[in-house]
Amino acid sequence: MKKISRILCLMLVLFLLTPTVSAEAEPSNYTYIYDFYGDPRESPDAYRAQLQVLGSDLGIGDFSSPQGMHTFGDEIYIADTGKNRIVVLKAGIDEITLVRVIETFKNGDADDTFNSPNDVFVAKNGDIYVCDTKNARIVRMDKDLNMIQTFIKPVDETYDASQDFLPVKAVVDDAGRVLALATNINKGVMQYSPEGVFTGYIGANAVTFSMIDYIWKKLSTQAQRAQMEQFVPTEYNNIAIDQDGFLYVTTSVFEEWDLKSDKAKPIRKLNSMGADILIKNGDVPPIGDVMWGKGAGINGPSKLVDVTALENETYFAIDRMRGRLFGYDSQGNLLYAFGGVGNTLGTFQMPSALDHIGNDLYVLDSRSNNLTRLVLTEYGRLINSALGAYQKGDYDLSADYWREVLRLNGNYDLAYLGIGRSLLRQERYEEAMDYFEVKYYGKFYSKAFKLWRKEWIEDHIGWFIVGLLVLIIVPKTIKKVKKIKREAMEE
Numbered sequence: 001m002k003k004i005s006r007i008l009c010l011m012l013v014l015f016l017l018t019p020t021v022s023a024e025a026e027p028s029n030y031t032y033i034y035d036f037y038g039d040p041r042e043s044p045d046a047y048r049a050q051l052q053v054l055g056s057d058l059g060i061g062d063f064s065s066p067q068g069m070h071t072f073g074d075e076i077y078i079a080d081t082g083k084n085r086i087v088v089l090k091a092g093i094d095e096i097t098l099v100r101v102i103e104t105f106k107n108g109d110a111d112d113t114f115n116s117p118n119d120v121f122v123a124k125n126g127d128i129y130v131c132d133t134k135n136a137r138i139v140r141m142d143k144d145l146n147m148i149q150t151f152i153k154p155v156d157e158t159y160d161a162s163q164d165f166l167p168v169k170a171v172v173d174d175a176g177r178v179l180a181l182a183t184n185i186n187k188g189v190m191q192y193s194p195e196g197v198f199t200g201y202i203g204a205n206a207v208t209f210s211m212i213d214y215i216w217k218k219l220s221t222q223a224q225r226a227q228m229e230q231f232v233p234t235e236y237n238n239i240a241i242d243q244d245g246f247l248y249v250t251t252s253v254f255e256e257w258d259l260k261s262d263k264a265k266p267i268r269k270l271n272s273m274g275a276d277i278l279i280k281n282g283d284v285p286p287i288g289d290v291m292w293g294k295g296a297g298i299n300g301p302s303k304l305v306d307v308t309a310l311e312n313e314t315y316f317a318i319d320r321m322r323g324r325l326f327g328y329d330s331q332g333n334l335l336y337a338f339g340g341v342g343n344t345l346g347t348f349q350m351p352s353a354l355d356h357i358g359n360d361l362y363v364l365d366s367r368s369n370n371l372t373r374l375v376l377t378e379y380g381r382l383i384n385s386a387l388g389a390y391q392k393g394d395y396d397l398s399a400d401y402w403r404e405v406l407r408l409n410g411n412y413d414l415a416y417l418g419i420g421r422s423l424l425r426q427e428r429y430e431e432a433m434d435y436f437e438v439k440y441y442g443k444f445y446s447k448a449f450k451l452w453r454k455e456w457i458e459d460h461i462g463w464f465i466v467g468l469l470v471l472i473i474v475p476k477t478i479k480k481v482k483k484i485k486r487e488a489m490e491e
Helices: 002-017 211-219 222-227 378-391 395-408 413-425 429-438 442-490
Strands: 031-034 040-043 047-054 068-072 075-080 085-091 096-102 104-107 110-113 117-122 128-132 137-141 147-151 167-172 178-182 189-192 198-202 238-241 247-250 267-270 304-309 315-319 324-328 334-339 351-357 360-365 370-376
Touching (some): 085 117, 128 167, 137 167, 178 238, 247 304, 304 351, 370 378
Parallel strands (some): 068 117, 117 167
Antiparallel strands (some): 031 334, 075 085, 085 096, 167 178, 178 189, 189 198, 238 247, 315 324, 324 334
């Protein structure tokens, strides 16, 4: 009996010491940030993949190499390129359902079709714009799928008439201007007036070339130079527009060594004049991965192929090379990176498009032929809340949210920066200096120190004046007294 009791006691102890595993625990996607030294540090998930949708799940057959996507309200428009159709979905809380499939539309009295549509955009009035690539046009339709207008090959001296017109990406601004990208066009973003007239380019990409090629070209004969490739600007690969009408463009043609020096500019934010106004106050410009190497047949830096800007001024870019998403705040600081290459939920094989509804992110994969929705975690919501409170001027609340972030991730550098900035705004300079010092934010530390020094001097200027007067008056008084004494003794 005693032996049985001892065995039961031992089993109870082992049971109590064995860690329990919750059956409801959600799988974690690999999320990381970079520290001050540029080393990746594992982070709690800011986003988590919630669901994945295939065409077959919707009863319309598999997608075929879908290349473009746009969200409008709670609807998702997908350019299913290989099947020459536009698929419209509705995003619910727990599921994504089919609204309709657009395979034909009315062109006058006749039915018309798409040929390799690469992108789709819905204007605020509900008109649908489709980059009908192999039909060499951008089609504008109303809600009832009646063709209203087409945007075609420019008749302009700046456009080579012998070159095919192959539009692949397009957005429409509030004024009705169509801004498009076309294959082999490297002069910038093409502009069409609301009436369909080509009006030129904006945001021309800078010329990039190899110095070795440049020197070789200078030393070559005229005949050899004629056979060499011309140095021309590289083209953009995608375009997006934010709520304020600013354009975000991405490019993946650059020299690796130009990334960290901000010469490559893989993400740009263009104003109406085409100037890049993207703020880059982070330690490294928004380039995706800060470190890269070789592995699993993947080599080189991130190749960013799409970007989407949220209402809170954060923006996200997706890397086709490693299937990762990178979130940035309005100052260009990396908030977090997550994802990867794979077949599991939350990983991607060949991401082709990225968009959002609210804070939810949607990723279209042209190789896996699926759509993935990613939703914020509590950790991600705290970061968003901290950024939002700061933008609204509620610095106390912002600092409180950042302290909650630190409770979940003590290595999160931006939380120290956020608390320090909030304290700086509240004129609590000495406390702000402590937070900036912890994570080596020298620029902000210097700013806080200068303000603290100025405040300290202002608070103590009276004592300085008194001390100065004492230093001037006392010696003179002593000298005067001594003189009087000496004169009295002489008498």
